[in-house]
Amino acid sequence: MSGCRRFRPAFSGRGCRRFQPAFTVSDDTACDLGKWIYGEARTACADKREYLELQIAHAPFHLEAGKVIGQVDCGEEIPEEVLVGPSSPYAIASERAVSRILRAEKRFPG
Secondary structure (H helix, E strand, C coil), X not given: CCHHHHHHHHHXXXXXXXXXXXXXXXXXXXXXXXXXXXXXXXXXCCCCHHHHHHHHHHHHHHHHHHHHHHHHHCCCCCCHHHHHCCCCHHHHHHHHHHHHHHHHHHHCCC
């Protein structure tokens, strides 16, 4: 589930790049979760703490993932520390988003 695991092979140049361009990945309204957050859930769940925490954590993950993909697009090799280092903005945003997704899944099953 973690974005770190999903993107890591492509960031390191060991995988086939199967994700969108950086400007698309940076848009937190473009993925399925973002469409739910800014669509159906906005009216059904907006007053719930788990929804608000998820919305707040979701956007920074997309911004950080877009930055890393932008670096890859420019030919930069992304050090492992950027993806999984404890102080890496991408890793922090990814872990925060995943934890909020898991909380939201418990609160809003189905």
